[in-house]
Amino acid sequence: MTFRLLQWVFVQNSGLLPEAASLLVPGRRALTPVIGALCATGVIWAVQRWSSAGPSVEYVEAVRFDDGRIPFASTLWRTISSAFSVATGAAIGREGSMIQFAAAVTSWIGARSPLKSVPLLRQVAYGTAAAVAAAYQAPVAGVFFVLEIVLGEWIWRELPQLALASVAGWLVSRLILSAGPLFVVHSAFSPSTNALWTLPLAILLGVCGPMYQKLLRSARFASRWPLALVWGGLAVGLLSLSRTTVWGNGELALMNILKGNQALSSVALVLGLRLIATTLCVGTGTVGGVFTPTLFVGAAIGLTSAQLLHSTAPLLLAVVGLSTLLAAVTHAPFMAASMAVELTGQYHLAPWLLLLNLLASLIARKISPHSLYAIATPTPMDTASIA
Known part of the structure; x- marks a missing residue:
């Protein structure tokens, strides 16, 4: 409040x-x-x-x-x-x-x-x-x-x-606050008829997990700039002139994706703009988290993949993307599966998401042993939390 x-x-x-x-x-x-x-x-x-x-x-x-x-x-x-x-x-x-x-x-x-x-x-x-x-x-x-x-x-x-x-x-x-899933998905779908695309998506995001972490940490040099936080704010402000969904943690952008009515070009543009904005905010030392922004990125990649592959269940791939990227970057497959189903209300997907998360997490661990929550003593007052 x-x-x-x-x-x-x-x-x-x-x-x-x-x-x-x-x-x-x-x-x-x-x-x-x-x-x-x-x-x-x-x-x-x-x-x-x-x-x-x-x-x-x-x-x-x-x-x-x-x-x-x-x-x-x-x-x-x-x-x-x-x-x-x-x-x-x-x-x-x-x-x-x-x-x-x-x-x-x-x-x-x-x-x-x-x-x-x-x-x-x-x-x-x-x-x-x-x-x-x-x-x-x-x-x-x-x-x-x-x-x-x-x-x-x-x-x-x-x-x-x-x-x-x-x-x-x-x-x-x-x-x-209000009750119910925060990002409820009203569509009903089953993984059984669309498993063909969920497996390669899990593998892809298992590989992307460590790359995503490196991207978020790639601008840490900006924390040494004078008035570092201001540069992050300026980036957000200028990028929001193109899409207002750059503002904030990605909550509205994620809601839009899970409604399933987003065009491929719009999803790709917002994904690119938000990746730049979040990376610069983290790099300049803005105090906050990247958990919800990561949920958006996973869902956006999943929906984009579904549209490119002409999948009959694009929202299924969005939920799978949300879950598997989270598992890949946190190395916490059980948490990611339960978070995905509790956020979207798609509880029947829990067993399948857990299997995909275990796969994505295993691949990510093979590439890099470090998770998004890799422990490092933060410098006073200038390191972003990553919860």
Whole structure:
């Protein structure tokens, strides 16, 4: 809700960011992301100059290497910086900062709680599961997210606690926000009659996964430029003059794809523009996530492939693309399969998606052992979260 309120301050519209952008005159549409980037830069500069907040610690790193300790002050300032970027259209996900902030709050409360029977790192893991489930209304994916990515191992005894935390986060989200799949697909289709194209698509995206990661990290040199965040904002603003769906995390672009009425040229153009915008935002150090942008990229590649191959079930390939690219870049096939079905409502596809995800993930691991969540100590206040 804070993101929406800040968005209204800048653009007087609290709806989807691309729709808000479409109501602005071209000059204001181009400059708004720059203004947000300047505000985000001001927050970072002020903290580095006057605050004693230490370096930020990502929640995956905190759970695996630091007993769940996440400095709250530095996370808070990063979240504020992210809020300015996200509210003004940065092509990056708000969910990354939301989950990081939830994990930091869990760590702060847990460290001060008189109940010491549950280790702090486990408490942070539970908080992360709840945050993922709340952000995406995906309780099963929240459990697998923690097992495959945060803990990095299957600890079966943690399943009941993780399930309880994840369901709790999901229920709270349903009470506050609308219920139901975020990107529901209304078409009914079966993988049995279209399996011919889903297998090569999974193989293709297994190969593309490591390439996509390299692309996202290819502009990291831009973080050394003066006023680095501003360059990312300027890129988003200028690119949005062509398509307003460049603004934001790709939510509306993904919705449009999953409606199935997008022309090939339109999908390809938005895909190209968003790849450039997201890469520059990540490269310049914009604080946020690339989880939802990755969902869009996978769905766009799947739909493009379906149209090129004249498939009779283009939306099936879009859902497969969404799922398999996510599995390839995160090395978390169970999480990706459950996330795909919970986001789209296509629960009957879960067994087939899991098989395709295992294949895509295996191929990606053979090419590169590093996932999108490869652990590296971030520099203070200037590294994008990738949740």
